[in-house]
Amino acid sequence: MAAGGLQHVAAMYAGVVAPPLIVGAAVGLSAADLTFLTGACLFTAGLATFLQTLGIWKIGARLPFVNGVTFAGVAPMTAVVAATKDRSDALPVVFGAVIVAGLLGFLAAPFFGRAVRFFPPVVTGTVITLIGISLLPVAFGWAQGPDPAAPSYGSLTNLGLAAGTLVIVLLLRRFATGFVKQIAVLLGLVVGTLVSIPFGATDFGPVADAAVVGFPTPFHFGAPQFHLAAIVSLCVVMVVSMTESTADMLALGEIVERPADERTIAAGLRADTLGTALSPFFNGFMCSAFAQNIGLVAMTRVRSRYVVATGGGFLVLMGLCPMAASLIAVVPRPVLGGAGVVLFGSVAASGIQTLVRAGLEKDNNILIVAVALAAGVVPITAPDFYHAFPDTVRIVLDSGISTGCVAAVVLNLVFNHLGTSRAGADEVTAPMEPGEEMTQARTAPAR
Template identity: 55%
Template sequence: MAQPATGPAEGPCSAPPESSVHPVDEKLPAARLLPAALQHIAAMYAGVVTPPLIIGQAVGLDTAGMTRLIAASLLIAGLATLLQTLGAGGFAGNRLPFVNAASSAGIAPMLAIAETSAPGHQLPQIYGAVLVAGAFCLAVGPFFGRLLRFFPPLVTGVVITLIGVTLMPVPVAWAQGGDTDAADFGAMRYLALAAFTLAVILVIQRFGRGFVKQVALLMGMFAGTLAAIPFGLADFSALESAPLAALPTPFAFGHPEFQPAAVLSLCIVMLVLMTESSAGMLALGEICERPADGRTITRGLRTDGVATLLGPVFGGFPTSAFAQNVGVVSLTKVRSRYVVAAAGCALLVLGAFPVLGAVVSLVPMPVLGGAGIVLFGSIAVSGIRTLSEAGLDDSSNIILVAVALGAGIIPLAAPAFYAGFPSWAQTVLGSGISAGALVAVLLNLFFHHLGTHSRTAVALKSS
């Protein structure tokens, strides 16, 4: 007969005895905590800086503006992650090893807002919509559990797939040099650099092991940047102008402006992000053997809302869970929330030192293009994986997915399709993610909710 344990568990993978600290609450020694936190930073860093890089490029920010935008994104991610892992009483924080940061899901709608806004009003209108989306999340969060039935894997799978698909033109343009108006746009040297970056990532993924494999994206970007230097494709001027240390200035990009269609678009995205966060908390609760109940999810969603509401003040974007970090917890079996809290502290440091954000802006556009194909492609794959669990053997579900994906791809295949529509409709329908999400939700109501009670009653009566 096995002897009862008399000491603490041997590691975070071990099931703790009843009297010991749960692995989620375990405080690891620095020798184990710091490398584990670094893995989380490596897994999420490219994703955190992607929204400011794309939006900053789209609205024409200069190097200094890009640096401030990246620093703000890192700062908000650090604050949100600390609030999530450490908690704030019973109000916010799920107290799980859960990473929060700016989500790529909002990129396409924000690009649509930027395209329909007058010069100088692009970021203010984006931030006005983000501000309302944050307030919307705080208001809806406590009741969101009741709405989850309208966002089954069938709907969220469509939306996540569309996020990856509709964003794919962005890295393709980066691979060609980034500036569509430049005379050398699409030059072979740009394409070669993007292909080299992609090849490095693939080789590391194939032959790398452990931590090296996890940071394949960053190592590919680093190798691509080094390769760009001899050809004069790496610009180091950002390092010269970036301040060593400075906190983001409130409303540095203008005070929020509120445009109804833009607000509606991002509130729809916020519903998707809340669904994604809820799914992430449920999955992480199972991985950590601390199931996420309704209160845990509500506190976690409030964190999303607080971070999203705070974002426009400093230059942040809609905040949600980072699925790749859930994968890190599952892969490494290190379940301590203090590890992720340490990662949150590191993000704060990165955000407080803009020169570190400037290092990211050194990465040439073609290098970002090669890495972006992997990054956005993996988002689409996540959506496909979700759809594979959504019961596609049912003909109604197949039709739902087909029509919703078609609606989401229309703006990509025919950008001028909605040119004759009112501006508010262009903002909503011009984003493949918003259009696809609307169609998926409505068709899910039509096929799986509308009249189901009456049909059930008729069936029971006839039997």
């Protein structure tokens, strides 16, 4: 269980530490404060993961979900920092906006839960596929190296380390059995890191410089401040985050064979938003479910939420022990990239598997998938496509998952519901009737 939890941490670590590093650099934090902010985000990610996996009352999807800092908030947070005259007030303004966005999101969670009926297989399959496709460029970026400005970025050495890690994971998945097969990604990361040492790609400096014990003191950077413009900006991000989390829960529900119903989605969104509202108290940012770990569940078939909760425990410990946190940072980015290809590709494959059951022999459904996928890949294939739009609108449009999800839902309503008689709709769209799979879902709790 510990190894499985560590695998989940390894898969999402880079995604958790990137936002605080970017925002902290924009604020101009010292190295010590930057380390503190990163540790705080790891700590709050662990708390949010506990909420999501173990749950309390009506909070938590109780699915094998890892929660962490959402990257969707990076651009608006850095914009808030840039707009704040006194940089010492920047983080308090951000934290105040995150708290309000989290509380409002918590109140709105039940309404998002009811939207599950608008996610039949033709929609969920499209969105799951987009999640995998949207994450693959992250893996390709990791494979090239940590710094795009470095001469070694995209070098044969970096790409070779990524390819070698990928091969190791594939070989372990093909020839290993039992527990070794289940932790193939973790072993691939370990072996890839060891292999990278002679090539000078492994930096042990973070371990040497890190403190053994550290606690994220509440409001370390000052009491939260509440500015309307910052609150509106982060509320928009909250909507985007909740949309992506809904899609992620639907994806994971399919993978673990426990389709997410309205109650599950509402409970999961409550965990996301409550974790978000509490995070700034410990100097963390907006929390959301991590799509990266869906690929790990899909590949290993380890569906226990307690394994992921163990990963949440590791996150809390790393937040309390900066030296432990730095051990994961030792893994070279190209090694992470090689493993990421398997993880994120598995998500896309799961989406295709769902689409097989979506009635694609119907012309309407083919059009829904075609246009929604096209809308979703725009930010990937043409990152500046929406450059003329206002920044607030771009927060939504630049998220391929959100854009594709909205397109799939709207097109499904237009082609399969609006203006169609009940009898006709049943005849035409029987394979993907909204909510049909949810009502037939197994009600047994996840392990």
